[in-house]
Amino acid sequence: MGDPVGIGPEIVAKALCEPCVSRLCRPIVYGNAVRLIKGARCAGAKIDFVAVPSVNEARRSHADVAVIDPGRSNDAAGLDWARPTAACGLAMFAYLNAAIDDAMAGKVDAIATGPINKAALHMAGIAYAGHTEILAHRTQTRNYAMMLAGDRLKVVLATIHVPLARVPEILATSTILKVIELTGHDLKTRFGISDARIAVAGLNPHAGENGLFGDEEEKIIRPAIDQAISRGIDASGPHPPDTVFFSASRGAYDAVIAMYHDQGLGPFKMIHFNDGVNTTLGLPIVRTSVDHGTAYDIAGTGRASAESMVAAIAMAAKQAEWLRRHRSYIAESNSLRS
Template sequence: MENYRPVIGITAGDPAGIGPEIILSALSIPALYELCRPLIIGDLGVITTAKKITGSTIELRGISDHCQAEYMPGVIDLLNLSDLDFDETSWANPTIHTGKAMVDYVIKATGMALNCEISAMVTCPINKKIMQMAGFDYNGHTELIAERTGTKDFVMMMAGDRLKISLVTIHMPLRNVSDALSTESIFTTIKITGEALIERFGIKSPKIAVAGLNPHAGESGIFGDEENNIIIPAIKKSAREGFDISGPFPPDTVFYNALNGSYDAVVCMYHDQGLIPFKMVHFTDGVNTTLGIPIIRTSVDHGTAYDIAGKGKADPGSLIAAIKMAAFQANCLKKGIKRDS
């Protein structure tokens, strides 16, 4: 186990965004090769152009099959999946062609993970609008990967060393959140989160907190009845299933307590409820990881950053953290830790 270095497939993301740059910066760190064997899935021409911009001295090695990879520090093994014309493609100017390419990278990595050709996949940022313009009607990576893996129930977790949050609802207007919540969806989020904390993070007896939806967690129904009618029944059901679960807690205090070690994760009712405190703490090193799917997937927690794309100054911190977390999860899964039934 000490010498186990999982193969991590890293998708290059939107070729017009900062994905190619942060890949070069991240894989210039030799220590990452001690943790894993990174394999880039992308476009050799685009990465070569990014290399000139960043001034990177790392060697690029294009391959046509993952079996050809050598995984040596100082060399990037790149599975060349597209051949974009950079006379027509430029930084911060995505096209239908770049949209199709970035989706092809994700589809390829997902298939490789399902076939155990890679141990985990890490995704660089994509443009959701361009993804849809290219003919892929998904809200993002997660929904595409869930469909490709045949997964109905999945959870978006944002994870860092100090704080981990899971979301019951993800991308939707705030006015729709209350109607979208149900006891079953909250219970499913708790269950998937608890099992992942054990199996993928190696926490044998995780403590999970649940945030309320309303101010003061409803104040006994004064500020809303979702806590009494929906959230508390989900918590009670989770407790009967053997999870160490507490709440619902006022959202303005629960994250402080989690940061101080009282809880291993917080289950949040909606996107910004969890993402605002998370990014206050883990803005440069936060990781998005998808739970509930049969493969390991981590991702950077930022977008394509077109405003700085092609300028050689993108921060690779989140990608470095995502690669490390993917390797860590692969090692935990290899150990086979399961929840006591």
């Protein structure tokens, strides 16, 4: 559900009223039923939420949507919209952890997360930069990457939430290579794209212009691309950042590796502002998320669009299906070999 006092409750309620969602999956919400009912009312969504203690009970429930509350959100139920507190931080952290536990245990097939407020997490003494870092830590995943995905453009970030001034010192050939490999692997296993064409953006204007505007391309980025190619990956670049996203949006590439947060997210949101999805590559579980924040300025008004939430749920269901097919294929192949 995400932040109890943000737009999470209302966009979840709106999204779960969409017929396409019920065709793709049977949703369970990790959150607080009281907040969800309030969100549904303000959004004019006619949907029934009922709290249950477990996934097994959710399967037996006749409610429109079952809600699993891990028990840390009672204090959040009565809070005012758009007023984050430590209670909000504890609640959203508890929702996510409960969902991760059930996904890791195979009780649910995928997780789609609503927006959280990082300041509220910190108020509660939870020192993570965001969802991605929590998921990586809880699933003991060392190699992971953030992908922003839409029908026309998919962007993966080589660095995530770091100050721009630190990007050049953080970038390393080994890091970029791992991101390229993760991208190729997960495009195949979770999106059904075999032999994906991966474009790697440069760091500097015009991809350095042969060293005129910087040497990171030749010293750091190109060696990663060359190593990826030697491992059978269709990678190319470094491409000028001012043109590569346009080319990818026209179908020239299946994904673009961006060197830093705003280099990738700026072009992506120009195209997929309403329907973009954030998904974490490299995890042992499927996780998608809305590509926007808690929108406190409109929380509780019913005006928030659920388009990204619908897209996140749909992508989570489809990724789970592709991953299931891939694992079945690997198991069948291994059986035939033996």
